[in-house]
Amino acid sequence: GAGVSQSPRYKVAKRGQDVALRCDPISGHVSLFWYQQALGQGPEFLTYFQNEAQLDKSGLPSDRFFAERPEGSVSTLKIQRTQQEDSAVYLCASSLVLHSNQPQHFGDGTRLSIL
Amino acid sequence: GDSVTQMEGPVTLSEEAFLTINCTYTATGYPSLFWYVQYPGEGLQLLLKATKADDKGSNKGFEATYRKETTSFHLEKGSVQVSDSAVYFCALILNSGYSTLTFGKGTMLLVSP
Numbered sequence: 001g002a003g004v005s006q007s008p009r010y011k012v013a014k015r016g017q018d019v020a021l022r023c024d025p026i027s028g029h030v031s032l033f034w035y036q037q038a039l040g041q042g043p044e045f046l047t048y049f050q051n052e053a054q055l056d057k058s059g060l061p062s063d064r065f066f067a068e069r070p071e072g073s074v075s076t077l078k079i080q081r082t083q084q085e086d087s088a089v090y091l092c093a094s095s096l097v098l099h100s101n102q103p104q105h106f107g108d109g110t111r112l113s114i115l
Numbered sequence: 116g117d118s119v120t121q122m123e124g125p126v127t128l129s130e131e132a133f134l135t136i137n138c139t140y141t142a143t144g145y146p147s148l149f150w151y152v153q154y155p156g157e158g159l160q161l162l163l164k165a166t167k168a169d170d171k172g173s174n175k176g177f178e179a180t181y182r183k184e185t186t187s188f189h190l191e192k193g194s195v196q197v198s199d200s201a202v203y204f205c206a207l208i209l210n211s212g213y214s215t216l217t218f219g220k221g222t223m224l225l226v227s228p
Contacts, residue, residue, distance in 0.1 A: 004158070033215065042119075042204050042218030043159070056215070091158060101147070101166060104216060106158035 002026075004107035006092050012113045013082050021077045021110045025094030032075050033104060034067055035091040043091050049075060050098065079112075087114045117142045119205050121219035128195055128226050136190040136222045138179075138205035144214075146207040148172075148181055148188040153202045153221070162190075162203070166210070195226045 005024040013019050025032050030051055035043035036059075046065070048056040051072035060067070064082075069075040079086055089111050093104040122137040140146065147166040151159040163172030168183035177192045188205060205219040 006158075035216075040220070042206075042220045043216075044218070045215045048215060056213070093159075098213070103149075103161045103164065106151075106160070108156070108158040 004092055004094055004105050006090075006107035006110050008110060009108065010111050010113075012115065014115050015082060015084060017082055018078065018080045019082055019112065021079075021090050021112070023075045023077070023092030023094075023107060025073065025075070025092070026105055027073075029094035029096055029105075030072075031095045031098045031102075031104075032069060033093045033095075034075070034077050035093065036061075037089040037091055037109070039088070046077070046090075048098070082112075082114045084114045087112055117146070117207060117209070117214075117217045119207055119217055119219035121203075121205050121222050124202075124221075124223040126222060126224050128224070130197055130226055130228050131194045132226075134190070134192040134195045134199075134224065136203055136205075136224070138188045138190065138219060140186050140188065140205070140207050142186075142207055142209060144209040144211055146209050148179070149206045149208070149216070150177070150179055150188070150190050151204040151206060151218075153204065155201070159204065195224070197226045197228055200224055200226045 032049040034046040037043045045059040049069045064080045089109040091109045093106045095102045149164045150162040163174040165172040165181035202221045
């Protein structure tokens, strides 16, 4: 597609439920990133993929967070046993390669609300 | 660690006013610098960038100059429009080695007619 596509746009879940957020990056983009954006804050890095390899997951806040990109294209961020503090906008970004000269293109995000 | 500090908002201006949003950074290496803009309900869009000292990034009337001596990358526009109302994020990424984007907290700009 023309841009990074994320679904769903909005997700409401009860505390303790599992959720899955999807990201479809720009075709041909090797690098894929997930960020968490709390209300009134800047995005914070969660994890990075190069093709199907998850090279950095240092930003994942707990072992309840899991991300995958099995075929090097679409990625899924899964949150198990959700907590209220998981409420945030989750942003996905992709770039051609990981390099400071290559801009990251962001999707519109998934707004997750945990009740 | 690397960090970005932006002026707190909201910044409230009348249409055609001059805009400055301050941004300073600390980095463990030599960074590239970016301004992203986020319109309500949307993701981040790259507004402009600069990859080395004294570079000036510009786009849509916005400008920012990479000042290594003051570790700053202030965003300016000579005449703002109502349509510029959005949240603006300053960010950096290191030019060497593995690095991911580090963002400031964002500055909301509200422009009234």
